[in-house]
Amino acid sequence: MAIGAYLAVMVTLSRLLTLRDKKKYRSLKNKYSTLVFESMRNNEARESLFELLRVNPKHIPIVKEVCSDLLNEVGGETKNSVIEILEHPLIKDHYLKYFNSFNKKRKVKSLLYLRSIKTIPDSEVSRAISLVDHRLHYLAHASALVILASAKDNLHESVLIKMCKRSEDCKYTVVELLWEYWDNEFIPKEEKLICFQVLLGSEDISVEMKALLVRIISSFNEKEFSIYFYDLLKFLIELDLQKKHYSFLAALISALGKFDFKTAEEEIIKATSVDNKAVKIAAIRALIKFKTTRAIQELVTIYSTSKDYLKKEISYLTEHDMDLSKTIVRSEVSVKNINEPE
Amino acid sequence: MLAKKLEINKKDENLSSKFNIVLIDQNEMLLDLLDHELTKHKGFSVIRTSNGVELLNKEDLEPDLILMDMIMEGVNGIELIKKIRSEDRFAKIKIIILSEKLNESIVEELKSLSVNDVIQKPANIGEVIFRVERSLKHQI
Numbered sequence A: 001m002a003i004g005a006y007l008a009v010m011v012t013l014s015r016l017l018t019l020r021d022k023k024k025y026r027s028l029k030n031k032y033s034t035l036v037f038e039s040m041r042n043n044e045a046r047e048s049l050f051e052l053l054r055v056n057p058k059h060i061p062i063v064k065e066v067c068s069d070l071l072n073e074v075g076g077e078t079k080n081s082v083i084e085i086l087e088h089p090l091i092k093d094h095y096l097k098y099f100n101s102f103n104k105k106r107k108v109k110s111l112l113y114l115r116s117i118k119t120i121p122d123s124e125v126s127r128a129i130s131l132v133d134h135r136l137h138y139l140a141h142a143s144a145l146v147i148l149a150s151a152k153d154n155l156h157e158s159v160l161i162k163m164c165k166r167s168e169d170c171k172y173t174v175v176e177l178l179w180e181y182w183d184n185e186f187i188p189k190e191e192k193l194i195c196f197q198v199l200l201g202s203e204d205i206s207v208e209m210k211a212l213l214v215r216i217i218s219s220f221n222e223k224e225f226s227i228y229f230y231d232l233l234k235f236l237i238e239l240d241l242q243k244k245h246y247s248f249l250a251a252l253i254s255a256l257g258k259f260d261f262k263t264a265e266e267e268i269i270k271a272t273s274v275d276n277k278a279v280k281i282a283a284i285r286a287l288i289k290f291k292t293t294r295a296i297q298e299l300v301t302i303y304s305t306s307k308d309y310l311k312k313e314i315s316y317l318t319e320h321d322m323d324l325s326k327t328i329v330r331s332e333v334s335v336k337n338i339n340e341p342e
Numbered sequence B: 001m002l003a004k005k006l007e008i009n010k011k012d013e014n015l016s017s018k019f020n021i022v023l024i025d026q027n028e029m030l031l032d033l034l035d036h037e038l039t040k041h042k043g044f045s046v047i048r049t050s051n052g053v054e055l056l057n058k059e060d061l062e063p064d065l066i067l068m069d070m071i072m073e074g075v076n077g078i079e080l081i082k083k084i085r086s087e088d089r090f091a092k093i094k095i096i097i098l099s100e101k102l103n104e105s106i107v108e109e110l111k112s113l114s115v116n117d118v119i120q121k122p123a124n125i126g127e128v129i130f131r132v133e134r135s136l137k138h139q140i
Helices: A002-039 A043-055 A057-071 A076-086 A089-099 A104-117 A122-132 A137-149 A153-166 A173-182 A189-201 A207-218 A225-238 A242-258 A262-271 A277-290 A293-305 A308-318 A322-339 B002-010 B028-041 B052-057 B077-086 B104-112 B125-139
Strands: B020-024 B045-049 B065-068 B094-099 B117-120
Touching (some): A002 A043, A002 A057, A002 B028, A057 A089, A057 A104, A076 A089, A076 B125, A089 A104, A122 A137, A122 A153, A137 A153, A137 A173, A173 A189, A189 A207, A207 A242, A242 A277, A277 A293, A293 A308, B020 B028, B028 B125, B045 B052, B052 B077
Parallel strands (some): B020 B065
8 A cells, every 4th residue: 555655656756747847848949049039139148058058058959959840841051041040169169079979879969960960070070980880770871860960072972872771671761861861952853863883883772772873763742853754664674683673673664654765665665574463563553654555555555354353453554534534444444346256 | 800900000019919820730740730839938829630621611710820630531732722722711821831742733833822821831830930020020
């Protein structure tokens, strides 16, 4: 009975303390938010913000959090002002000190700070590169993010290849890395296109990973990739390599369909005969997107001659397009009539 | 409303205090920043929410402008604009979209719903404030 009462008091007390801390943190965050907003407008406010941080260095992470939250949402001059605040020596020294720490949590905090300001001090570059090879994936990932967000363009390609190779067991972490690189404002688009071509042509990266890379790259909505995707598709089809590369082939066809790249129509029609469900479905989707006479003709043939799942796929994909749906089904009836014996 | 407009024509610097702005965004920090800029530096009256449905449920609310994201709790941005436009009290309200998820077809759809301005995130806050003021000036 006494133990029960004691436990109940302790639980209530700890909850009250947590609530009190949360409330205190919220009010501090509000206070610093206002100071950060004012600092973006005038230097006096900025001075008083840093004066306050000098007296209370424990509050530096709160300012960092406010600034990081803002960076996700703002751009242009506002973004530059936020980065200026983050780059103040008081905040920078605080996080660079963490970079040398043995404590891994602190190291990650430091890396995430460097990612926010999109800079690696020259003295820390070699350490950041060595962290990409660290046995702990989260440290390698954080370090790769920092490098990819920075202007160190001579490192980007090798870091991406390394991370693609080591991320086979957790492929989807690559999504964040590729987006970080794509959003890097220091690197011209042409350079990024070349880097992606190198990744897709690299023999060190598995076919499954390449399929994922194509899916991520196509989500950047940059139509200039279509020509390179088309070249890869032609290469796979002409050399009869599709058997080993089903997922890669399906991803390329999906991307070309998404970009409405009709030049690839002939190769995509050839791909409908590849003996793989994912490839066939990707090809059907692309042909439905193209809607050219040749594409519709091919869809009619597939609808009238192939397996149930392909028929279902065509019906499902054309259900919002009555004209296309009618054309395919009506043509199928006429094809059947011709074939039926008199 | 007419009296409000005439007063503004007389003295332009009082423009801000005459208008109510509703901010809808899920990012608390962005709401804080916009609220701070619009109220403290521009003198607008601001109501903020992360949920567009709340706006429709407040019957006494008569904002002059809504600055909203397309993504929010409970309802999709396009649906919310349709609902706003279908209510008489909101018929002439100015709507500015501040969103990341924008493409040509969405912008076309937004135009067809008489949205006054569309701003891509991440945005420069100075530009957002400028566009808010411009939209409200056109209302006069």
